[in-house]
Amino acid sequence: MRLILALALFFAAFSAHADVTIPHLDIGQGGHCVNDPKFMRMNHGDLLKHQRTITVHQGIRGGRYSLERCVNCHASKKNNSVLGTNQNFCQGCHVYAAVKIDCFECHSSRPESTAELESDKHE
Amino acid sequence: MDTLVRKQKELRNFYLLVVFGLMVAMTGMGAAHYMEEHGHIVTGMNNQVVWGMPHVFAIFMIVAASGVLNIASIGSVFGKKPYKARGPLSGLLSIALLAGGLTVLMLDLGRPERVIVAATHINTTSVFGWNVFLYSGLFSLVAVYLWTMLEARMNPWTKPVGLLVFAWRITLTTGTGLIFAFLVARQAYGTAMLPPMFIVMSFSWGLAVLYIVQAAMYGWNRMSLNPHVLRRFRNLLGLFILSVAYLVAVYHMTNLYFARNSAFEHFILIEGGIYPLLFWGGYFFLGTLIPLVLIYSPNLGKHCHVLLASLLVVVGSFCFLYVFIIGGQAFPLSIFPGYEVSSTFGDGQIAYYSPSLPEILLGCGGLGVAFLITTVGVRIFEMLPHDEAAAE
Amino acid sequence: MSDMDSDRRQFIGRSSALVAGLTLAPGMMLYDLAHGRPVGEPASSKVRWGMLIDTTKCESGCDECVKACNKENGLPGGTGPTDEQWIRKVQLTDLKTGKKTSLPMMCQHCAEPPCVDVCPTGASFKRVDGIVLVDRHLCIGCRYCMMACPYKARSFVHEPLHDQKPDVPRGKGTVESCTLCVQRVDRGETTACAEACEKAGHKAILFGDLNDPDSEISKRIRQVASIRLRDDLGLDTGLHYEGL
Numbered sequence: 001m002r003l004i005l006a007l008a009l010f011f012a013a014f015s016a017h018a019d020v021t022i023p024h025l026d027i028g029q030g031g032h033c034v035n036d037p038k039f040m041r042m043n044h045g046d047l048l049k050h051q052r053t054i055t056v057h058q059g060i061r062g063g064r065y066s067l068e069r070c071v072n073c074h075a076s077k078k079n080n081s082v083l084g085t086n087q088n089f090c091q092g093c094h095v096y097a098a099v100k101i102d103c104f105e106c107h108s109s110r111p112e113s114t115a116e117l118e119s120d121k122h123e
Numbered sequence: 124m125d126t127l128v129r130k131q132k133e134l135r136n137f138y139l140l141v142v143f144g145l146m147v148a149m150t151g152m153g154a155a156h157y158m159e160e161h162g163h164i165v166t167g168m169n170n171q172v173v174w175g176m177p178h179v180f181a182i183f184m185i186v187a188a189s190g191v192l193n194i195a196s197i198g199s200v201f202g203k204k205p206y207k208a209r210g211p212l213s214g215l216l217s218i219a220l221l222a223g224g225l226t227v228l229m230l231d232l233g234r235p236e237r238v239i240v241a242a243t244h245i246n247t248t249s250v251f252g253w254n255v256f257l258y259s260g261l262f263s264l265v266a267v268y269l270w271t272m273l274e275a276r277m278n279p280w281t282k283p284v285g286l287l288v289f290a291w292r293i294t295l296t297t298g299t300g301l302i303f304a305f306l307v308a309r310q311a312y313g314t315a316m317l318p319p320m321f322i323v324m325s326f327s328w329g330l331a332v333l334y335i336v337q338a339a340m341y342g343w344n345r346m347s348l349n350p351h352v353l354r355r356f357r358n359l360l361g362l363f364i365l366s367v368a369y370l371v372a373v374y375h376m377t378n379l380y381f382a383r384n385s386a387f388e389h390f391i392l393i394e395g396g397i398y399p400l401l402f403w404g405g406y407f408f409l410g411t412l413i414p415l416v417l418i419y420s421p422n423l424g425k426h427c428h429v430l431l432a433s434l435l436v437v438v439g440s441f442c443f444l445y446v447f448i449i450g451g452q453a454f455p456l457s458i459f460p461g462y463e464v465s466s467t468f469g470d471g472q473i474a475y476y477s478p479s480l481p482e483i484l485l486g487c488g489g490l491g492v493a494f495l496i497t498t499v500g501v502r503i504f505e506m507l508p509h510d511e512a513a514a515e
Numbered sequence: 516m517s518d519m520d521s522d523r524r525q526f527i528g529r530s531s532a533l534v535a536g537l538t539l540a541p542g543m544m545l546y547d548l549a550h551g552r553p554v555g556e557p558a559s560s561k562v563r564w565g566m567l568i569d570t571t572k573c574e575s576g577c578d579e580c581v582k583a584c585n586k587e588n589g590l591p592g593g594t595g596p597t598d599e600q601w602i603r604k605v606q607l608t609d610l611k612t613g614k615k616t617s618l619p620m621m622c623q624h625c626a627e628p629p630c631v632d633v634c635p636t637g638a639s640f641k642r643v644d645g646i647v648l649v650d651r652h653l654c655i656g657c658r659y660c661m662m663a664c665p666y667k668a669r670s671f672v673h674e675p676l677h678d679q680k681p682d683v684p685r686g687k688g689t690v691e692s693c694t695l696c697v698q699r700v701d702r703g704e705t706t707a708c709a710e711a712c713e714k715a716g717h718k719a720i721l722f723g724d725l726n727d728p729d730s731e732i733s734k735r736i737r738q739v740a741s742i743r744l745r746d747d748l749g750l751d752t753g754l755h756y757e758g759l
Contacts, residue, residue, distance in 0.1 A: 052652060054557070056648065056650045056652070057640065057642065057650065058557035058558055058642075058643075059552075059557060059558035059642060059644070059697065059700075059701045060554075060555055060556070060557050061554065061698075061701050061702075062554045062555070063555070068681050068682075071681070105675070105676075105686040105687065106651055106676075106679065106684040106685055106686030106689075107679065107681070107684040108678070108679050108680065108681040108684070110678075110681075111681075112681040112682070
C-alpha cells in the first residue's frame with residue numbers, strides 16, 4: 001500500500017512539474033542489473049520481500065534478488081555505502097520518493113568484503 | 124438563571140477534565156516515542172526482567188476492563204434492576220480500560236510501528252495471538268452491547284448480547300491468565316490456578332473501578348447513592364476481595380508445598396526485599412485487610428468507606444501485579460537443579476529491576492486514555508445511574 | 516560479477532574448511548562437508564542439527580566459544596543486563612559434593628520450542644532442519660518468547676545498532692538468540708563456537724546431524740551418557756550435555 005502511494009506521488013510529481021530533476025544517483029558499480037532497471041524500480045520491494053522469506057525460512061542463500069547483492073553492486077565508491085547522502089543509491093531514491101526504508105536498521109548498508117574489513121579493524 | 128450559571132461552570136470543569144486527560148495521555152505518548160527512539164535501554168527492563176512497569180499497568184487495565192462488565196452482566200443477564208441502571212456505565216468503562224491497557228501494551232513493543240503485523244500474521248498456537256482476536260472482539264461486542272442498552276428499540280437484544288459478552292469476557296480473562304499459565308518453566312507461573320484467579324481478580328478490580336467512577340459522577344451531580352444500592356455494592360466488593368484473597372492463598376500454598384518451588388516462595392514472601400514488602404504491605408494489608416475492615420466493621424461501611432476501600436483495592440492490585448509480574452521474573456530460572464550457578468547472564472542470581480520514568484509515564488498515559496474516554500463518554504451518553512425508579 | 520564473487524567465496528570457504536578438516540578433525544569435518552547444500556537448495560527436513568557438549572572437556576576459565584560467537588555474529592560482547600549474549604559460559608558447583616563444572620549455554624534448539632508456540636506473529640520459528648530462529652521482519656518485540664524460554668537463551672536488542680555483519684542482520688526492538696550459525700551451516704560449515712573450541716584444543720563442542728546414524732555426533736551420543744537440560748519438560752532439545 002505504501003509503495004503504491006509512493007509511486008502515485010512519484011508520478012504525480014512528474015506530471016505536475018515536468019521540469020523537475022530526477023535524483024542523480026551514484027549507482028556504484030553499475031552495469032547490468034539483475035533485471036531491467038525500469039522493472040527493478042517498480043518491483044524491487046516485492047522481490048526483496050520474497051527473497052527474504054525464502055532465505056530466512058528455507059535457508060536459500062545467494063539468491064538473485066538478495067539485499068546483499070543490491071548493496072554489493074550499488075554501494076557508492078565514495079563512502080562505500082548505499083546510504084549517507086541523497087546521491088547514494090537507496091537513500092537518494094527513497095528520499096526522492098518519500099518512502100521510509102527500514103531495511104538498514106538491521107541490514108548492513110555496506111558491501112560484505114569491506115564491512116568485514118572494517119569490523120576486523122575495530123578489534 | 125442560576126441553572127445557566129451552573130451549566131456554564133459545569134461545562135468549564137468538563138473541559139478542564141478533558142484537558143487534564145489529554146495531557147496525561149500525551150505525556151504517555153511522548154514517553155513511548157522516547158522509548159522507541161532510544162530503544163528499551165531507557166527503561167528499567169532488561170534481558171532478565173523483560174516485562175516491567177508498562178505490563179503492570181496494561182494487565183491491570185485489561186483485567187479490570189473485563190471485570191467491570193460484571194455489573195452489566197448481572198443487570199441484563201440476571202435482570203437485577205440496580206445493576207441494570209449501571210449497565211451502560213459498565214460497558215463504557217470496559218471499552219475505556221481496554222483501550223488504555225492495549226495502548227500501553229502496544230506502545231511498549233520493541234517495534235510498535237509493526238503492530239499491524241500482529242493482526243496480519245497470527246500464530247494460532249500462541250495465546251497472545253488468541254488475545255489479539257479476543258481483545259478486538261470484546262471491543263466490538265461491548266460497542267454493540269452499549270447500543271442495545273442505550274437505544275430503546277434495541278433493548279430486546281440486550282439479554283442475548285449480554286450473554287455473549289459475558290461468555291466472551293470470561294474467555295478473555297482466561298486468555299490473560301493463560302499468558303502466564305502457559306509459561307511452563309517459570310516457578311511463578313505455569314499453573315492452571317492463574318485463569319480462575321485472574322477472573323476473580325477481574326471481578327474485584329472492575330467493581331472497585333466502577334465504584335470510584337460512579338462516586339465521582341454522583342459527586343459531580345451532587346447526588347448521593349441509594350442506601351440499598353450501596354449495601355449491595357459493599358457486600359459484593361467484600362465478597363470479591365475475600366475470593367481473591369482465597370485464590371491468592373491457594374496459589375501460594377500449592378507453591379509452598381512443592382519442594383521445587385519453595386525457594387521461590389521464600390523469596391517472594393520473605394526474603395525478596397521489595398517484593399514481600401509490596402505483597403504483604405501493599406496487596407495484603409492495604410489492598411485486602413483494610414478494605415475488608417472498612418466494609419464489614421459495624422460502624423463503617425458508609426459510602427466514603429466503600430469508596431476508600433475501592434481505591435485501596437486498586438492500590439493493592441498494582442502491588443500484587445508488580446510482585447507477580449516483576450518478582451516472578453526476578454527469581455532465577457531453575458535450569459540446573461542441585462547446583463550453585465553463576466554466569467555473565469544472571470544465571471542463579473536475583474535479577475535487578477528499577478522502573479524508569481518513561482515506562483511509568485507510558486503506563487499513566489494508558490490510564491489517561493481510559494480517563495479521557497470515560498469523561499467524554501459520560502458527557503455524551505446518558506450514563507448516570509438513576510436509582511429512584513430502580514430502587515427496590 | 517556477484518555470481519563470480521559468491522562462487523569464489525564459496526570456494527575459499529570450502530577449501531579452507533577442507534584444509535582445517537584434514538588437519539583438525541577429519542571425521543567430523545568431512546562429514547559436514549558432505550552435507551553442504553548447493554546454492555539455491557532449501558534446508559532439508561532429513562537433517563536435524565544438534566550439538567553434544569562434553570562438560571568434562573570444557574575449561575572453566577576459557578571463553579573462546581563466546582568470543583568466536585561474538586565475532587562471527589557481530590555482537591559487541593558486553594555482559595551488562597541489557598547486552599545481548601547468544602552464548603554464555605555457566606559455572607556450576609554441585610551443592611552436595613562441591614564438584615565444579617563449566618559449560619557453554621545457548622539456545623537448545625528444541626524440537627518443541629516454547630518460544631515458537633507462544634510467538635503471536637510466527638516470527639519465532641523452527642527451520643525444517645531443527646534450527647530455531649527469529650524472523651526479525653515479523654518480530655514485533657513483545658518478548659513473550661523470552662518469558663517462555665526455559666533456558667533464558669534469548670536476548671532483546673535494547674539499542675539502535677550500526678555496522679551489523681552482512682550475513683547476520685540484527686536490529687533494535689527485536690529478539691534474538693543463537694542461530695546455530697545458520698549462515699555457516701548453509702555454507703556447509705560448522706558453528707563458530709565449535710570451531711573455536713576445537714582450535715583452543717578442548718574439543719568440547721561437537722556439532723552435527725542427529726538424524727544421521729553414521730554422524731560423529733550420533734555415534735558419540737550412542738556411546739556416552741549424556742543428558743538434555745530440563746528434559747522433564749519434554750522439549751526434545753537439539754543440544755546434549757555429557758558429564759553432567
